[in-house]
Amino acid sequence: MNMPPLLQMNTGRRRFLIGAGALAASAAIPNVLFAHAATSSRLVVVILRGALDGLAAVPPHGDPDYAGLHRELAIGAPGTADGALALNGTFGLHPSFVYLHERFAAGELIVFNAVASPYRDRSHFDGQNVLENGLAKPIGSADGWLNRALAALPPGSAKAADRAVAISQNIPLILRGEVPVISKSPQVTPDVDEDLLARLADLYSKDDWFSARLSEAAQTDKMMDDTADSAAKPSPPSGYPDRVAAVARMAANLMRSDGGPQIAVIEVSGWDTHANQGGAKGILAARLAGLDKGLQSLGDELGPMWPQTAVLVVTEFGRTAAVNGTRGTDHGTGGCAFLLGGAVRGGQVIADWPSLSRTALLDNRDLRPTLDLRSVFKAVLDEHMHIDANTLAKRVFPDSSGARPLQGLIRA
Amino acid sequence: MMQAEIAVLRFGLGAKPGDLAAAAGDPRAWLKAQIQGAVPLASDSALARSDQIFAGLLAAREQRQRMQAAAAQTGDAQVANAIREAYQPHYRAQVLARAQSAALTTRPFAERLVHFWSNHFAVSADKGVVFGLAGTLENEAIRPNVGGRFVDLLTSVEQHPAMIAFLDNQYSAGKDSMAARFASRRVDTGRNPANRQLGINENLAREILELHTLGVNGGYSQADVISFAQVITGWSIGGGKGRLAGGEPGRFYFRENLHQPGAKVLLGKTYTEQGIRQGEAVLADLSRRPETARFIATKLVRHFIADDPPPAAVGRVARVFLKSGGDLPQVYAALIESPEGWQPDARKFKTPEDFVFSTLRSLNVSPTQPEEVIRTFALLGQRQYTPGSPAGWPDISKSWDGSDALMHRVLWASRVGAKYESGVEPSELAASSLGAYARPETLTALGRATSSGQAVALLLMSPEFQRR
Numbered sequence: 001m002n003m004p005p006l007l008q009m010n011t012g013r014r015r016f017l018i019g020a021g022a023l024a025a026s027a028a029i030p031n032v033l034f035a036h037a038a039t040s041s042r043l044v045v046v047i048l049r050g051a052l053d054g055l056a057a058v059p060p061h062g063d064p065d066y067a068g069l070h071r072e073l074a075i076g077a078p079g080t081a082d083g084a085l086a087l088n089g090t091f092g093l094h095p096s097f098v099y100l101h102e103r104f105a106a107g108e109l110i111v112f113n114a115v116a117s118p119y120r121d122r123s124h125f126d127g128q129n130v131l132e133n134g135l136a137k138p139i140g141s142a143d144g145w146l147n148r149a150l151a152a153l154p155p156g157s158a159k160a161a162d163r164a165v166a167i168s169q170n171i172p173l174i175l176r177g178e179v180p181v182i183s184k185s186p187q188v189t190p191d192v193d194e195d196l197l198a199r200l201a202d203l204y205s206k207d208d209w210f211s212a213r214l215s216e217a218a219q220t221d222k223m224m225d226d227t228a229d230s231a232a233k234p235s236p237p238s239g240y241p242d243r244v245a246a247v248a249r250m251a252a253n254l255m256r257s258d259g260g261p262q263i264a265v266i267e268v269s270g271w272d273t274h275a276n277q278g279g280a281k282g283i284l285a286a287r288l289a290g291l292d293k294g295l296q297s298l299g300d301e302l303g304p305m306w307p308q309t310a311v312l313v314v315t316e317f318g319r320t321a322a323v324n325g326t327r328g329t330d331h332g333t334g335g336c337a338f339l340l341g342g343a344v345r346g347g348q349v350i351a352d353w354p355s356l357s358r359t360a361l362l363d364n365r366d367l368r369p370t371l372d373l374r375s376v377f378k379a380v381l382d383e384h385m386h387i388d389a390n391t392l393a394k395r396v397f398p399d400s401s402g403a404r405p406l407q408g409l410i411r412a
Numbered sequence: 413m414m415q416a417e418i419a420v421l422r423f424g425l426g427a428k429p430g431d432l433a434a435a436a437g438d439p440r441a442w443l444k445a446q447i448q449g450a451v452p453l454a455s456d457s458a459l460a461r462s463d464q465i466f467a468g469l470l471a472a473r474e475q476r477q478r479m480q481a482a483a484a485q486t487g488d489a490q491v492a493n494a495i496r497e498a499y500q501p502h503y504r505a506q507v508l509a510r511a512q513s514a515a516l517t518t519r520p521f522a523e524r525l526v527h528f529w530s531n532h533f534a535v536s537a538d539k540g541v542v543f544g545l546a547g548t549l550e551n552e553a554i555r556p557n558v559g560g561r562f563v564d565l566l567t568s569v570e571q572h573p574a575m576i577a578f579l580d581n582q583y584s585a586g587k588d589s590m591a592a593r594f595a596s597r598r599v600d601t602g603r604n605p606a607n608r609q610l611g612i613n614e615n616l617a618r619e620i621l622e623l624h625t626l627g628v629n630g631g632y633s634q635a636d637v638i639s640f641a642q643v644i645t646g647w648s649i650g651g652g653k654g655r656l657a658g659g660e661p662g663r664f665y666f667r668e669n670l671h672q673p674g675a676k677v678l679l680g681k682t683y684t685e686q687g688i689r690q691g692e693a694v695l696a697d698l699s700r701r702p703e704t705a706r707f708i709a710t711k712l713v714r715h716f717i718a719d720d721p722p723p724a725a726v727g728r729v730a731r732v733f734l735k736s737g738g739d740l741p742q743v744y745a746a747l748i749e750s751p752e753g754w755q756p757d758a759r760k761f762k763t764p765e766d767f768v769f770s771t772l773r774s775l776n777v778s779p780t781q782p783e784e785v786i787r788t789f790a791l792l793g794q795r796q797y798t799p800g801s802p803a804g805w806p807d808i809s810k811s812w813d814g815s816d817a818l819m820h821r822v823l824w825a826s827r828v829g830a831k832y833e834s835g836v837e838p839s840e841l842a843a844s845s846l847g848a849y850a851r852p853e854t855l856t857a858l859g860r861a862t863s864s865g866q867a868v869a870l871l872l873m874s875p876e877f878q879r880r
Contacts, residue, residue, distance in 0.1 A: 049800075049801070050801070121628075121634075122618070122634065122637075123618075123622050123628045124801060124803070125622075125628070125801070125803045126628050138628075142810075166814065168814065168816070169793040169814050169816045169817035169820060170793070170810075170811055170812055170813065170814035170816075170817050171810070171813075171814050176810055182815055182816075183814030183815055183816040183817065184816045185793070185816050185817075185820075192819065192822050192823050192826060193826060193866075195862065195866075196822065196826055196866060196869055196870070197822070199857060199860075199861070199866070199870060200822065200870065200873055202857065203853065203854060203857050203870060203873075203874060203875075204875065206853065207875045209813075209875075210818075210875050210878070213813065213814075213815040213818045214815070214818065216815035217815035217816060217818055217819040220815060220816065221819075269800050269801070270538075272801075274579075274580045274613055274614075274615040275580040275583065275613065275615075324611055324612065324613050324614070325583065325584055325585050325592075325609075325610050325611025325612045325613050326580055326583045326584060326611075326613040328580070328613065330613065330614040330615065330618075331614070331618065363634060
C-alpha cells in the first residue's frame with residue numbers, strides 16, 4: 001500500500017500543511033503541453049445540499065477539543081470501537097466511507113478540511129448560491145462558475161452543447177449560463193412518439209427558447225442510445241443509497257458514450273442534520289454510506305475513463321463545532337471537501353488546521369475556514385481542464401484575487 | 413385585450429370551460445371577489461386532522477419499539493417503516509384533496525394564493541416525521557388565514573405541529589430552563605449516563621427570520637438568531653414522555669419547562685413578556701417591519717408577474733403591506749392593480765404544479781385516484797409537499813426549464829391526450845382553455861394532428877400553454 005506522506009506539523013500554532021507532493025511546482029509546465037489531452041479530461045462535481053458536517057465526515061480525532069465539542073456525535077480515533085478510518089495522526093474518515101478510504105490508500109483521494117466558500121453567513125440558500133456562482137457574494141450573478149469555465153475550455157472535438165450535463169431534470173445554478181448544457185434525470189423515460197416530437201419541433205419553430213430545449217433533449221436521448229453497455233442503463237431508484245448510485249451511474253454512462261459530456265454535475269441533498277444526527281451509526285452515517293456507494297458506482301461505471309477523471313465533492317458550509325440542544329448540529333462555516341479520481345494526486349490531507357480550541361473558533365462556534373474553496377476549483381480547472389490562470393482569475397472567478405490556486409492536485 | 417386571459421391564466425390556475433367568459437366583464441373584479449376569507453378545500457371529508465395523524469404516529473412508533481424490544485432487534489429501520497405505514501394513507505389523501513381543489517375551485521386566484529403561502533412556509537414530506545403532516549400545515553394553518561392578516565397567518569404557521577417538527581423546535585430547550593437544569597444535575601450526580609445536556613436548536617428561529625419574515629438581508633445577526641431561538645424555546649408538540657410529557661398529543665403545546673426564562677433582546681428591542689407571549693410579541697413585531705413587507709411583496713410579484721420582479725410593483729405592494737398592517741386582501745388588491753401584471757406577453761414558465769393543475773382545469777376533469785396524482789408529480793419532478801428545503805420550490809423559470817424536464821412534460825401530455833381524447837374537440841378545447849392566447853400556428857397544428865389525443869398533447873405542450 002502506498003501510504004501518503006503528508007501532513008507536516010509546525011510547532012507553535014498547530015498547523016498542518018500540504019504535503020511535499022502538492023508543493024511541487026507543477027504549474028511551471030506550460031499548459032500548452034496539455035492541450036492535446038484537454039478533451040480526454042473528465043470532471044464530475046458533486047454538490048451536497050444542506051451543509052454536510054465536516055467534523056463528522058472527516059473527524060479530527062487528534063484535536064484535543066473535538067470529543068468534548070462533538071460529544072455523542074464524535075467519531076473516535078482509528079482502532080477504537082466504531083472509530084474513524086485512518087488518514088493520519090489528526091484526521092480520519094467517517095466509518096461509512098469505506099470506498100473513499102480505499103481510494104485514499106490507492107493515492108486517488110485528497111481530503112480537505114477547514115475549507116469554505118467566501119460566504120460567511122449561515123443561510124443554506126445564499127451559501128449554495130455562492131458555492132455555485134463562484135463569487136464572493138450571493139445573487140451576484142445569474143450564471144455559475146462551471147458554465148463560465150465551459151466557455152473557457154480549450155476547443156475539443158465535442159460540440160459545445162455536449163460538453164456538460166446536469167444529472168437532473170433541470171439545470172442547477174453552477175451550470176447555468178451562456179454555454180448551453182444538457183440535463184438528464186435518472187428516471188426511466190419511455191420513448192415519446194417520434195411523430196409527436198416532429199410536430200412539436202414544427203410548433204416550436206418560432207420560439208427559440210422551446211426549440212433549443214427540444215433539440216437538446218433529442219441530443220441527450222441519442223447519447224443515451226449510444227451508451228455502449230445498455231444493460232447498465234439506470235433502473236428506477238428505490239431507497240436512498242441506491243438513489244445516489246442511480247444518479248452516479250447515469251452520469252458515468254453519459255460520459256462514456258461516444259461524444260459524451262466531459263463535465264457532469266450531481267446533486268445530493270439531505271445533509272441538514274439539526275436533530276438526532278447520530279455518530280458512527282444513525283441518520284448521517286446512513287447518508288454517508290449512500291454517498292460512498294454512489295461514488296463507488298461512479299468509479300466502477302467510468303471504468304476505463306477513471307484515470308482521466310477528477311470528482312469534486314463540495315457542500316455550502318460546515319456545521320457548528322458543538323452539538324446543539326437536540327443531538328444535532330446547527331449551521332456553521334468551515335467544512336470539508338473531497339477530490340478523487342484516477343487523475344488526482346491523492347493520498348493527501350490538505351488542512352491548514354486552525355484547531356477547535358475556544359479562541360480559534362469563528363464566532364465562538366464554527367470551525368474557522370483557512371482555505372477558500374475557489375483555490376481548489378481554480379487548481380482543478382487549471383491542472384485538469386487546462387484553463388489558463390488568467391482566464392480563471394478574470395472570467396471564471398472574477399473577485400477571487402485572495403484565493404490563489406493550489407498546486408499539485410492533479411497528476412502531471 | 414386579453415385581460416380575461418391574464419386574470420384566469422396568470423393569476424388563476426388555468427381556465428375551466430366558462431372561466432374566461434366569467435372573467436371577461438371585469439377581470440380585476442373577478443379576482444378581487446375571490447380574496448376575502450378562508451379558502452376551504454373542495455372536500456375535506458377524507459382528511460384526518462394533524463393531531464389525529466400525529467397520535468397515530470406516536471402509537472405506531474411505540475408499538476414497533478415494543479416489538480423490537482421483544483425481538484431484541486437493533487436499528488431504526490423498522491421504526492421508520494412503521495412511521496411510513498402510519499403516514500402513507502394521510503399523505504395520499506392530502507395530495508388527492510389538493511389536486512381536486514385545484515381542479516374544481518371557483519376561486520382559483522385564492523387557491524393559487526394558498527399554494528403560494530404553502531410554498532413560502534414550506535415543510536417537506538421528505539422528512540420522516542413530516543411525511544403525513546405536510547398537507548395539514550396548508551389545510552389547517554394557511555387555508556383559514558389566506559384572506560386575513562399576515563400576523564395571524566404567521567403565528568398559526570409557526571405554532572403548527574408540522575412546522576415545529578420540520579424545523580426541530582419541539583425539543584429545543586433554554587440552558588436555564590427547568591428541564592436543562594434538571595438534566596445537568598443528573599449529569600453531575602452520574603444519573604444521566606448518556607451525559608446529555610439540553611440546549612437550543614436554531615433551526616426554526618433562523619428560518620422564520622430568513623425565509624418567513626425579514627428575508628436573508630433583513631438586518632438580523634447571528635446573535636439575533638440565538639436570541640430568537642431562546643424566545644421560542646418551549647414551542648413544542650404535546651404528547652411526549654418524560655420532560656416532553658403534557659399537552660394534547662399532536663397539538664401545539666407550550667412547554668414551560670423547556671422555556672428559557674427572562675427578558676431577551678432581539679433586533680435591538682428588549683422583550684420582557686413571559687412564556688409563550690414573548691414569542692408571539694416577536695412575531696407581531698416581525699410582521700410589521702418594512703423588511704418583511706418588502707420581502708413578501710418581492711415574492712408575490714415574482715410569483716404573479718415576472719421572475720425579475722418589476723421594482724415599481726414591488727414598491728407599491730410593499731407600501732400597502734406596511735400601511736395596512738399586513739392586511740392580506742389589501743395586499744392582494746394592490747397586486748391586482750399593478751399594471752405590470754397585465755402585460756399580454758406571459759412571462760412565467762409554468763412549474764410542473766401549474767402545468768398539471770391548468771391541464772386538469774382545461775380538460776374539466778378532477779382526479780379520483782391518489783396514485784394517479786402522485787405518479788404524475790414524480791414523473792414531472794415536483795412530488796407534492798417535497799420541496800426538499802425550507803426555502804420551498806424555486807419560483808423562477810431557470811429552475812424548471814431543463815431539456816430533460818421538457819421531455820417529461822411531453823411524455824405526460826401524450827399520456828393525457830391518449831386518456832382523454834374521446835369527448836374532446838381540439839379547437840373548442842383551445843378556445844376554452846387559452847382564449848385569445850392561442851396562436852394561429854397552434855390552431856393549425858391541432859387541425860393537422862393525426863388524432864384528437866395527439867392534438868391534446870400538442871395543445872398542452874404549446875408555448876402559450878406552457879407559460880402563464
